[in-house]
Each structure stands twice: as C-alpha cells, then as structure tokens.
Amino acid sequence: MDIPYTVEVRRDTGLTNGKIGIWLFLASEVMLFGALFASYILIRTGSPSWPRGDTILNVPLATFNTIVLISSSVTMVMAWASLMRRRFGTYRLYMGATILLGFVFLVVKYFEYSAKFEHHLFPSTNNFLAIYFTLTGLHMLHVIGGMAVNAYFWGPGAKQYQTNPQWFINRVEHSGLFWHFVDLVWIFLFPTLYLL
C-alpha cells in the first residue's frame, strides 16, 4: 500500500503529511532546547558569579563555525532550488557542499573540545562548562543526524529522483527544514554561550 499524501496535498490542511510531520517534530525540538535554555537561565541567574564566555571559550573558532553553518544553510536551500529547476547535477553539488560544511563544523568542534579537555576543563568542572557541553553536545548530535539524512539523499536515496521526482524533492525540503533548524539553534547558542 502506498503512503498517502506524499506528493499531493491533503484537502483539509493544504499540506502533505510529510510537511506536517516535520513541523510537529521541529515543534518538539523547540521545547527540548527550550528546556535547556530555561535551565541555563535558572543556573546563571542563581549563581553568585558567572564567567564571560569569551574568557573560557574560543570565540574566533565559534565565529568561524557560525559562518560555516550559515553557509551550509544556504547550500541546503540551493540544493532544493536546484531540484525545483530540475537540475540534478547541481543539486548533488550543493548537497555535497552542505554535508562537507557539516563535517567542517564537527572538525572545528572536535578541536574546541580537545583544547578544553587538555586544559582539564570538563562538564564536571563548573556549572558554566556543564551547560556549555550539554547544549553544544546536543546540538552536535543534531548536526550528525542531519548529515546522516543529507548523506542518504545525496547517495542511495537519490535514486528516488528517477522514479518519483516530486516526492524526492519534498523529502529534500523536509530534510532542509531540519538542517535550517539546527542552524537556527546555533544562532542563539553562539551569543548565549560564547559572547555573554
């Protein structure tokens, strides 16, 4: 049996089921990160002193990572636009660039974490580092998850473009929505943890 409303839209919602599904998932993700931001506010305001992020963390590296993630959001949306123009080769280039930029983000994060561990700065060291590692660690897991899905649509999953192109385009759009959400979370994490 075919999955309903993957290409054609439902008459009651005007949307495909996949689109509603990804937005409901993102809504739950907002609450997940919201709970952690609320914890951050509680811990910070309840603490007698709180270090400025730039005295402990590497701001130039994080700024570079911000640029990398924003660039990956652009390549992601350009990948979708390429499919809408029916340019499959260009799609693969942009999607490949998105995955590569995600990988660059992770490599930079690896160096950042390594530097902290070398200086014996662990999540157990203080509240600031505990919330820093929790928030950035969870965000990093999302980057890895998004990269896995994007890699599937770049590689084996791309075969669907030959058989059902519109469904494939819709799936890439949904994957893109998740990737932009990951970028959006970083846009708030960067000033919160590194600059304030």
Add this chain to the structure above:
Amino acid sequence: MANMADTSGMTHDHADIDRHVRVYITVFVALMALTIITVAIARVHLPVPVAVSVAMLVAIIKGSLVACYFMHLISEKKLIYAVLGLTIAFFIALLALPVLTVHDGYGIHEPPGELHSAPATSPHQ
C-alpha cells in the same frame, strides 16, 4: 515554462525559483553582516543586561531571517502557523518559569548564613 508544486501545493515556475535564489543570497549576506555585528558588539563590553538584550535582538533578527526565507515560513499554510504559535506560547512559558522563580528570591539571593537565621518554625510546634 515548467510549473512545479512543492509540499504546500504552491506552484513555482523557473522565474519564481530564480527570484527565490536571489532572496537566499541576500539573506546570506545579511546573516554574515549580522554575525560580524554580534561579535563586534561583544567586544565593546557593555553592561550585562544591555549586552544580553542587544545580543538576543540580533539573534532574533538572524533567526527570523532563517525561519522566514530558508524555511519558507513567510508563505506557509495556516496549520503550520497554528502549530508554531502554540509552540512559541509554550516556549515563552518555559523560559518565564525560571525567571519567575528567580524573582521570588526564595533561597537563591539569600546568603547561606541568613537562611538559617530566620526564626525556627517547626511543623510539630
């Protein structure tokens, strides 16, 4: 010219997509500029409440650009707006809870010694 439908059922022709691409590039440039502004403001070392307000304002502008243009929220269906409206309401409540807890001051702003200096009231008395 080929017409194509996305998941919201909207049709796009190639000229429409070209216009979208120009918007994406403009938004990308704006996001880069705002990132530089965020870092530059942090170097000024403003008082914490002002720094937090400015940093969050810039982050909200950047986030709105990503959500509106890259996530196409600027032209989305009512159901998605309804889901997000509900989410934002709960998100604000979630962030407000710790703020309210802090403002009641119970056990947080009291120096440790003063917590024990209050008259002892035992439930057994």
